Every structure is written in structure tokens, then in C-alpha cells.
Amino acid sequence: MLNKKIIAFDADDTLWQNEHLFRDAEAVFIDMLSEYEDKDFIAKLLYEVELKNMPEYGFGVMAFTLSMIEAAIRIAGDRLKVKIIEDIQNLGRTLLYNPATPFEGIVDILQYLKSKDYILYLLTKGELNTQENKIKRSGLAIYFDYIEVMSDKQVANYRSILDANNIDVEDFIMIGNSFKSDISPVLELGASAIYMPSKYIWQLEEQQEYESDRLKKVKNIDELYDYIKKNL
Secondary structure, eight states, X not given: OOOSOEEEEOOBTTTBOOHHHHHHHHHHHHHHHTTTSOHHHHHHHHHHHHHHHHHHHOSSHHHHHHHHHHHHHHHHGGXXXXXXXXXXXXXXXXXXXXOXXXXXXXXXXXXXXXXXXXXXXXXXXXXXXXXXXXXXXXXXXXXXXXXXXXXXXXXXXXXXXXXXXXXXGGGEEEEESOIIIIIHHHHHHTOEEEEOOOSOOOGGGOOOOOOOTTEEEOSSHHHHHHHHHHHO
């Protein structure tokens, strides 16, 4: 049984920017296909295709790229130009090179927590290679005692990690930007969470927020740091 508190961080849009890159790519994709269909229709269809493909493709750049190609074929059919498929592939490839530059203040928070001997976890979801490369580019791996790229962030996924590492829910705190993936499942387990909403949130990550005596909501990294220094 661990007697030190485990503080876990989400990665994308908690430690560095991510969602805005997908938003920008989606806007480019919609422009590419606008000669074939109305832009609102394209956006709606792409979301529907992503949702349909989720059980098989999972999350991440490859899943998004394959869904864009499928949506393009469904929109244009035999009229679809080969050049557009090539452009979609290149668009997806650019997402693989997210610089993953840490938000200002993140390193200070991690250094402070390490100085207090907290055990730090990094729990992210998505494609293994993509996420591992972002973590490497971020330079933040040195601060974490445990890193896992999760296939999903449901209650069962968190429970599996806690059980595998012999962690009591009372000793676990999750910090993240997505209420659906980072906060709600952890609260449901009986653990605690700190919610720092990001400017952009993927449609599939949207969920109604609720309050809990095991939940603290902060507005930004400065407020997160202040709360950590006063309470952890």
C-alpha cells in the first residue's frame, strides 16, 4: 500500500496545446472539400464518421486522418481528386509533429511537486507512438515516475492502473482539462480531481459538468499552481 499521494496529469491540452491543431486541420479539410458540398454538411459528416470509427480506430492522428479520407470519399465519390487524398494524408502527417511545448508554468508546478516528494503520473490516451513522441519532444518525462498511454479513459481504465500499482483511491489525484475523460471517471472511482478546462474541447469530449467535494476547478495554470502550493 502506497503512503504517498499520487498526482496524475493528463497530457494534451493540460501540459501542452493539442486540440487547436486538430481544429485548424479540420478547417483546412472542410475547405478542401467545399467544392463538392456545403461546409456545414462536411463538418457534420466528418464528426459522424469519427464517431462511427472510434471503436475500431481509437483516438489520435491516424484515426482522424483515416476518418477524413473516408468522409471525403463519401462526400465526393468518384469525383474525388487523387490530389485531395494526398493533401489529406499530408495534413494528417503535419499533426504528428506537434511540438508539445509545455505551457508556461507547467515546469514550475512539476518541479515544486517533485520537491515535495509527490509521486507523479502522466496518463494520456491516444496512439502509442504519437503520444510517446510528444512526451519526448516536451522534455517533461524526467518529472514523472510513471507514464502510460491509455487506450481510453473510462472508469475501468483508471481502476486497472490503480489496481496494478496498488494505489488506494484516497491517495490518487487527477489533473486534466477534459471533464469527460480526466475528471468524471476518477470521481466515479472515489478519487479526487483538479479540473482545468481548456479553451478548446473536442466534441466527443463534451460532457455536462457537476460538482463534488472531491473536485476543485481552476481557471488556468497560475490558479492551479496557487491551489497546489496552498493545499498539497
